[in-house]
Amino acid sequence: MSNPSDSNDSAPMSNASDSNDSTRMSNPSHASPSNGGTAVCPGSYDPVTLGHLDIISRAAHVFDNLVVGVVNHHIRKKTVFTAEERTAFIEAEVAELGNVQVKAFDTLLVDFARENGARTIVKGLRAISDFEYEFEMNQLNRKMAPDIESMYLMSAPEFSFLSSSGVKEVATFGGDLTGLVPPHVAERLKEALRR
Numbered sequence: 001m002s003n004p005s006d007s008n009d010s011a012p013m014s015n016a017s018d019s020n021d022s023t024r025m026s027n028p029s030h031a032s033p034s035n036g037g038t039a040v041c042p043g044s045y046d047p048v049t050l051g052h053l054d055i056i057s058r059a060a061h062v063f064d065n066l067v068v069g070v071v072n073h074h075i076r077k078k079t080v081f082t083a084e085e086r087t088a089f090i091e092a093e094v095a096e097l098g099n100v101q102v103k104a105f106d107t108l109l110v111d112f113a114r115e116n117g118a119r120t121i122v123k124g125l126r127a128i129s130d131f132e133y134e135f136e137m138n139q140l141n142r143k144m145a146p147d148i149e150s151m152y153l154m155s156a157p158e159f160s161f162l163s164s165s166g167v168k169e170v171a172t173f174g175g176d177l178t179g180l181v182p183p184h185v186a187e188r189l190k191e192a193l194r195r
């Protein structure tokens with residue numbers, strides 16, 4: 001999967017040898033050599049969409065290591081695909097990103113983050129409608145683990161309408177899934193919903 005953020009590499013930045021101390025807080029070139037350490041990017045991913053994959057690849061560009069956490073618990077949602085299937089779909093798509101691992105988890109998210117040495121939870125935000133739920137999760141996670149920071153990437157405009165549940169609805173009625181999920185996932189979804 002190509003990394004869309006690569007194009008930012010050519011963005012103008014002030015010279016790293018700049019001796020002006022006032023730039024040190026705002027210019028990442030003066031920050032620690034670490035690129036953000038490890039982050040977890042959690043979700044149900046039932047199934048993974050091109051919007052999820054966009055967030056994953058952008059987050060992988062920001063952090064040294066990214067662990068995609070696939071929820072393996074039916075507390076909120078009954079899933080079409082097993083955690084193993086959902087994990088495999090993502091693994092196939094991120095194979096080219098050397099700093100991304102995909103793991104299923106059935107514990108509290110903050111415990112999963114700690115087990116993986118992550119100090120950041122990174123999530124995608126599509127629209128205002130996502131905000132209320134994410135705000136609640138943010139406060140819960142912060143209460144349990146104030147040392148773990150949650151960060152949010154805004155979805156790219158072309159994916160701001162895209163959700164796994166919308167994709168499943170389109171698939172149920174035989175709609176075209178091109179541009180919504182990877183082709184292999186589209187095939188598997190059509191099969192699964194025919195059952």
Ligand code: PNS
Nearest residue numbers: 042043044071073106107108109110137
């Ligand atoms: O909306 P999603 O994709 O189902 O999100 C799942 C998740 C785990 C990211 C979200 O529910 C969350 O942030 N939960 C925090 C509470 C928690 O740890 N739940 C246990 C999940 S196994």
